[in-house]
Amino acid sequence: MKLVSLSSTIPSFRSMTFKPGFNVILGEPKEKGTSRSHNLGKSTALRILEFVMFSGSGGFLDKVKERFPDSEFIVSYLDGTEQKTFARGFRRRANGSQKEVKTSIDYDYFFRFQNEFDLDNGFRKPEFLGSDLTWKPRIVGLLGFNQELLVAKLTLNREVDELDKIIKVVRQTGVTATSHGEEISRLEKEKTEIVASLQGLKLFRSDLTNIAVVVDGLDSALSKLKPTLYEVQSDIRRIESSLSRLHDVTFDSHQVERVFNEVGLYFEKQIKKSIEELNSFYTQVYSSRRSILNERLKAKRTELEQLQQQSTKLDDERAQLLSQLSNAESITQYTELHNQLVSIERRLALLSRDIISENVTELEAELSSKQTKSFEATATLSRHLDENRMKFDKINSIYGQIMLRVMRIEASIWIEKKSTGNIDLVLRSFRNGVETEELKGDTAKRISAAAIDIAIRCIQNDDRGFLAHDGVIDDVDANTAEEFVKVVKELLVAYDFQYVMTGLKDRVPPNVANDDIIIQLHDYENEGLLLGFRY
Numbered sequence: 218m219k220l221v222s223l224s225s226t227i228p229s230f231r232s233m234t235f236k237p238g239f240n241v242i243l244g245e246p247k248e249k250g251t252s253r254s255h256n257l258g259k260s261t262a263l264r265i266l267e268f269v270m271f272s273g274s275g276g277f278l279d280k281v282k283e284r285f286p287d288s289e290f291i292v293s294y295l296d297g298t299e300q301k302t303f304a305r306g307f308r309r310r311a312n313g314s315q316k317e318v319k320t321s322i323d324y325d326y327f328f329r330f331q332n333e334f335d336l337d338n339g340f341r342k343p344e345f346l347g348s349d350l351t352w353k354p355r356i357v358g359l360l361g362f363n364q365e366l367l368v369a370k371l372t373l374n375r376e377v378d379e380l381d382k383i384i385k386v387v388r389q390t391g392v393t394a395t396s397h398g399e400e401i402s403r404l405e406k407e408k409t410e411i412v413a414s415l416q417g418l419k420l421f422r423s424d425l426t427n428i429a430v431v432v433d434g435l436d437s438a439l440s441k442l443k444p445t446l447y448e449v450q451s452d453i454r455r456i457e458s459s460l461s462r463l464h465d466v467t468f469d470s471h472q473v474e475r476v477f478n479e480v481g482l483y484f485e486k487q488i489k490k491s492i493e494e495l496n497s498f499y500t501q502v503y504s505s506r507r508s509i510l511n512e513r514l515k516a517k518r519t520e521l522e523q524l525q526q527q528s529t530k531l532d533d534e535r536a537q538l539l540s541q542l543s544n545a546e547s548i549t550q551y552t553e554l555h556n557q558l559v560s561i562e563r564r565l566a567l568l569s570r571d572i573i574s575e576n577v578t579e580l581e582a583e584l585s586s587k588q589t590k591s592f593e594a595t596a597t598l599s600r601h602l603d604e605n606r607m608k609f610d611k612i613n614s615i616y617g618q619i620m621l622r623v624m625r626i627e628a629s630i631w632i633e634k635k636s637t638g639n640i641d642l643v644l645r646s647f648r649n650g651v652e653t654e655e656l657k658g659d660t661a662k663r664i665s666a667a668a669i670d671i672a673i674r675c676i677q678n679d680d681r682g683f684l685a686h687d688g689v690i691d692d693v694d695a696n697t698a699e700e701f702v703k704v705v706k707e708l709l710v711a712y713d714f715q716y717v718m719t720g721l722k723d724r725v726p727p728n729v730a731n732d733d734i735i736i737q738l739h740d741y742e743n744e745g746l747l748l749g750f751r752y
Contacts, residue, residue, distance in 0.1 A: 258747020
C-alpha cells in the first residue's frame with residue numbers, strides 16, 4: 218500500500234502528490250536556530266494521514282474544525298495495482314460505514330513523530346501506555362514471532378497476580394459471608410453524584426499546563442482503547458483470511474470417485490457409503506464452517522464498530538473539555554472529583570466479583586491451575602522464540618547494517634527472557650567484542666529508533682507499504698544525515714517500500730534531490746503554510 222496523494226476540501230490546503238519511493242516534506246522557517254516548533258505543517262501532514270487512514274485522534278485539528286466544520290481530508294493510495302481513495306472529516310461517520318483503511322500490518326508502528334526518536338528504548342513509543350500486554354506483543358509480532366503466544370503468557374501473568382491479590386484481601390480483611398449489597402448501593406450513589414458534579418462544572422479556557430491535567434484521563438482512555446481496537450481488527454483480518462482460504466479449497470469429486478470405485482472392487486462389503494453421500498458430507502462440512510466464520514466475522518465487525526464509536530465519543534468529550542477549561546480552582550475541583558471517581562470504580566469492581574461467595578480454597582485451587590498454565594505458556598513461548606528466528610534474524614541484520622554504516626556502531630537487537638516468563642526487547646552495542654554505551658548518545662538513539670522501523674518495514678512488507686518519519690535528521694550532523702539518506706534510498710529500492718520524511722531546508726543533506734521534495738512549506742506568508750493559515 219503506497220500513498221498517492223493528500224488533499225482537502227479546505228480551499229487553502231496545499232495538496233501533495235507522493236512518489237513511489239523517497240519523499241521529503243520540506244520546511245523553511247523565517248526564524249533559524251535550535252527551535253523546532255515552527256508550525257509550518259510538516260508534522261501535521263503526517264498526522265492527517267494517520268487521522269484519515271487509521272482512525273487517529275483528531276484533537277490536533279480542533280482549531281481547524283472550528284473554522285471548517287464541514288471540511289474533509291482525502292488520501293489516495295495504491296492497494297496492489299488498484300488506486301483507492303479514503304476520506305475523513307469532522308462529522309460523525311454513518312453507522313456501518315468503513316472507519317479506516319484495512320491493512321494486514323499494524324500501521325501504528327510505521328508513523329514515528331519528532332518526540333518518538335530520542336528514546337532509551339527505541340521500541341516503546343510514548344503513546345504505548347499501560348502494561349506490557351497493551352504494546353509489547355504488537356512489536357514481537359512485527360519482529361517475526363507469534364504475538365498470540367506472548368499475549369497468552371502476559372494474560373496468565375495478569376490473572377495470577379489478580380487472583381493472588383484477591384486471596385490476600387480476603388485473608389487480611391477476614392471477609393465473612395455478609396452481602397455487600399448496601400455498600401455497593403452506597404458507592405453507586407456516590408458515583409452518580411460525582412458524575413453529576415463533573416457534568417455541572419462550568420470550565421473555561423486556561424493555559425496548556427492546566428489543559429494537560431484536565432484531559433489526561435481522556436487521553437489515557439483513548440490510548441488504552443487503541444490496543445483493543447488493534448486486537449479486534451487483527452481478529453477480523455484472521456477470519457477474513459480463513460474465509461478466503463475456504464474459497465480456495467476445491468473437492469476433486471472425480472479423483473475421489475476413481476479411488477472410491479477401485480477400493481470398492483476389493484472391499485465391496487465394507488464400503489457402506491456412496492460417493493454421493495461423501496459429496497454431501499464434504500459440502501455440509503465446508504458450508505457449516507463458512508457459516509460459523511461469517512457469524513464470527515459479523516460479531517467482530519459489530520464489536521469493532523462499538524469500539525470505534527467509543528473512541529469517537531472519548532475524542533468528542535476531550536474536545537468539549539478543551540473548549541470549556543477555566544481557572545485553577547475549577548481544574549483542582551475536576552481533578553479531585555476525577556480521583557474520587559477512579560477510587561470508587563476500583564472498589565466497585567472488587568465488590569462486584571462478590572468475593573465473599575468464593576471459598577478461599579477454591580480461589581487457591583484456581584490460582585494453582587493458572588500458575589501451571591503460566592509455566593506451560595512460558596515454555597511454549599521460549600521454544601517458539603528459539604525455533605522461529607528467520608524473520609527476526611533478517612530484521613536484526615538490516616538493523617545492524619544501518620547502524621554500522623550510518624553511526625559506525627556494531628549494534629543488534631536482543632530478546633531477553635525474564636524469570637517471570639515475560640521478555641525484554643533490548644538494544645546493545647559492541648566494539649571489538651566488548652559491550653559499549655554508544656547507543657546512549659542522542660544521535661545514536663535517534664538513528665537507532667529509525668533503523669528499527671526501517672528494518673521491520675523491509676521484512677514485514679507483504680503489502681509493499683510505506684513508512685513515515687517526522688524530523689528524523691533535523692538534529693543530527695551533516696555527514697550522518699547524508700549517510701542515512703543514502704542507506705534509506707538503497708533499502709527502499711531493494712525491498713520495495715515507500716519512505717516519507719519531513720525535514721528542515723537548512724538541515725537536509727545534498728543527496729536529497731529536488732525531485733525528492735514533494736512540497737516545500739514556509740512561514741514567510743500564510744500561503745506557504747500547509748493549511749494556508751495560522752492556527
